Amino acid sequence: MRKLDMPAEDAGQVFRMCIGGVRNAALRRRLASVEANIVADANAFRYAASTAMLHTMLPEEDIAGIVSKSEMSDVYTQRMAKKGSSGRPIYDKLLAAPAHGRCPLCGQRTVSTLDHHLPKAHYPTLAVVPINLIPTCADCNRAKTDAIAQTREEQTLHPYFDNIENDSWLEADVIEDVPASLRFCVSPPVDWDESKAARVRHHFKVFKLAALYASHAAEELAGMRYRLKKLFDEADAEAVVEHLWEEAESRAAINVNSWQTAMYRALASSNWYCNGGFRLA
Numbered sequence: 001m002r003k004l005d006m007p008a009e010d011a012g013q014v015f016r017m018c019i020g021g022v023r024n025a026a027l028r029r030r031l032a033s034v035e036a037n038i039v040a041d042a043n044a045f046r047y048a049a050s051t052a053m054l055h056t057m058l059p060e061e062d063i064a065g066i067v068s069k070s071e072m073s074d075v076y077t078q079r080m081a082k083k084g085s086s087g088r089p090i091y092d093k094l095l096a097a098p099a100h101g102r103c104p105l106c107g108q109r110t111v112s113t114l115d116h117h118l119p120k121a122h123y124p125t126l127a128v129v130p131i132n133l134i135p136t137c138a139d140c141n142r143a144k145t146d147a148i149a150q151t152r153e154e155q156t157l158h159p160y161f162d163n164i165e166n167d168s169w170l171e172a173d174v175i176e177d178v179p180a181s182l183r184f185c186v187s188p189p190v191d192w193d194e195s196k197a198a199r200v201r202h203h204f205k206v207f208k209l210a211a212l213y214a215s216h217a218a219e220e221l222a223g224m225r226y227r228l229k230k231l232f233d234e235a236d237a238e239a240v241v242e243h244l245w246e247e248a249e250s251r252a253a254i255n256v257n258s259w260q261t262a263m264y265r266a267l268a269s270s271n272w273y274c275n276g277g278f279r280l281a
């Protein structure tokens with residue numbers, strides 16, 4: 001999971017921008033009348049997200065009995081997500097935030113959409129609130145569904161609020177098989193409390209990151225076989241170990257929790273792999 005900078009856009013201003021293009025005057029007036037509700041819920045969201053308490057926010061059927069869920073859903077799809085709409089510049093800005101266009105939830109696939117962290121199907125006031133909109137890949141967006149967390153531990157991580165980048169928490173084990181493969185898991189640092197560890201494990205599970213990383217690692221293992229054989233045959237197992245540690249350090253300098261960092265660390269630490277396990281195919 002990668003951290004993203006918090007969007008600076010003001011919730012009220014973004015909402016006004018989105019509804020500016022609504023031609024039906026009566027609908028526009030009704031929408032404008034709930035701006036204060038939207039701003040209040042955006043502030044409540046900010047506080048709850050920064051204290052990992054989003055599961056305590058109650059779902060709503062409509063906004064103050066004035067604007068329906070489907071009307072707010074239309075504000076998002078017609079006035080923000082739609083190309084050429086008045087709110088689209090905000091949508092594009094949020095979408096473009098991640099480095100190299102990588103999805104912050106999986107850290108692997110390409111960003112293609114915005115995900116409502118608290119789903120608009122249950123939280124109409126948050127439908128166009130920037131801090132509730134996360135740029136994600138299509139798979140992560142689908143995996144999250146409209147489920148609502150019931151406990152602190154069931155909340156997936158929020159890239160604007162949760163930062164676990166400075167701790168090393170992703171680990172891989174070498175499976176001594178033909179061919180060699182890797183198993184990825186969350187290995188929480190000792191100073192994390194149980195609730196934080198459970199949340200990260202939940203995130204890992206919801207987005208099926210173990211399978212995603214294992215599949216990419218399998219391809220990488222096949223690709224490095226020739227190189228390792230050459231190193232081993234021209235020198236020895238020590239040369240293989242040294243090469244793998246260098247790769248691990250190089251990857252860790254960019255991201256200590258990438259599957260590549262975890263993979264190279266695991267491979268370099270495996271006597272079985274460095275002494276010929278890499279040859280088996």
Ligand SMILES: [Zn+2]
Binds near residue numbers: 104140
């Ligand atoms: Zn993703």
